[in-house]
Amino acid sequence: MSRRQVGSGRRFVDSGNFPFASALHHKSRSSPLLSIGLVVLGALLLIAYAYGGPGLFRGNKDVSRIEGDYTCTAEVLRAIPILKKAYGDNMRKILHVGPDTCAVVSTLLKEEETEAWGLEPYDIEDADATCKNLVRRGLARVADIKFPLPYRAKSFSLVIVSDALDYLSPKYLNRTLPELARVASDGLVIFTGYPGQQRAKVAELSKFGRPVSVL
Structure with a gap:
């Protein structure tokens, strides 16, 4: 990107x-x-x-985040071994939602007995050969997460989200969180770079019957 x-x-x-x-x-x-x-x-x-807080100057950070200057991708990659220990067999089918999803999916696919898919909420610009290959294989796609996700219920054992919820309005956040919980059968892990009032709403996921971790 x-x-x-x-x-x-x-x-x-x-x-x-x-x-x-x-x-x-x-x-x-x-x-x-x-x-x-x-x-x-x-x-x-x-x-x-x-x-x-940072929200006072959110306008500039919106541009930077969309262009990829501020992401949690490195933290997600470093957390994979920790998540594998925490979730064990529940790491077999994983969906990653967020920018740089091709990099995350490529890393997850290197893990033994692990299947991974990626959903990029922003346009993929200047995708490299690896990312294009993932798209052709149907392992990565671009989709607007403000609308129903293109997956059946409980399609994945674990859903990992990074840099995708920080700038959603409360209206769309309340739509997207249940959708993420719907496609996860065992767990939902959210990496967020700019905590704010939206983070409090994650606690409401308990009523959807899915454990959630906010990192």
Whole structure:
């Protein structure tokens, strides 16, 4: 998956092209209150961030997450041996839902007596040969998880979700969680990078009769 960074804007003040640069510079020399005001403004922003959390600047992180800059893929791969010990035979049929699903599925398929499928909630851009092969074999697909999943009930013993629920609205989160529980027969493991109010709703999965782990 390609990762594009949002380009920073040109610094007009540094280049001297900003028409009011000299005026601001003159004002800063003549008014020491301007420096104090900037310090106070910075302090207020830090306080707002501390109390508001990452969600205050969620817009920028939405872009970064979609482009693949912030994912839990590495954590998922490192957790596979731990999950195998915890779930034992229930690791035989696994569905991974999230970005970089081809990498996760490829790793899971290397485990003995393990079948794995992947569901990518975002478009797969610049997929490599391995990912294209998984798609051709029907082991990986792209689907919008805000709608019913294209699987029968209890199709998988374990469902692993990463970076797929963090930015769903409560409306779609309440639809997607039961769907994930529906296709899992033994367990549901959720990796989340930006905990918030949505995490509390995971506790409601108990009424669907599926154990859930949030990592």
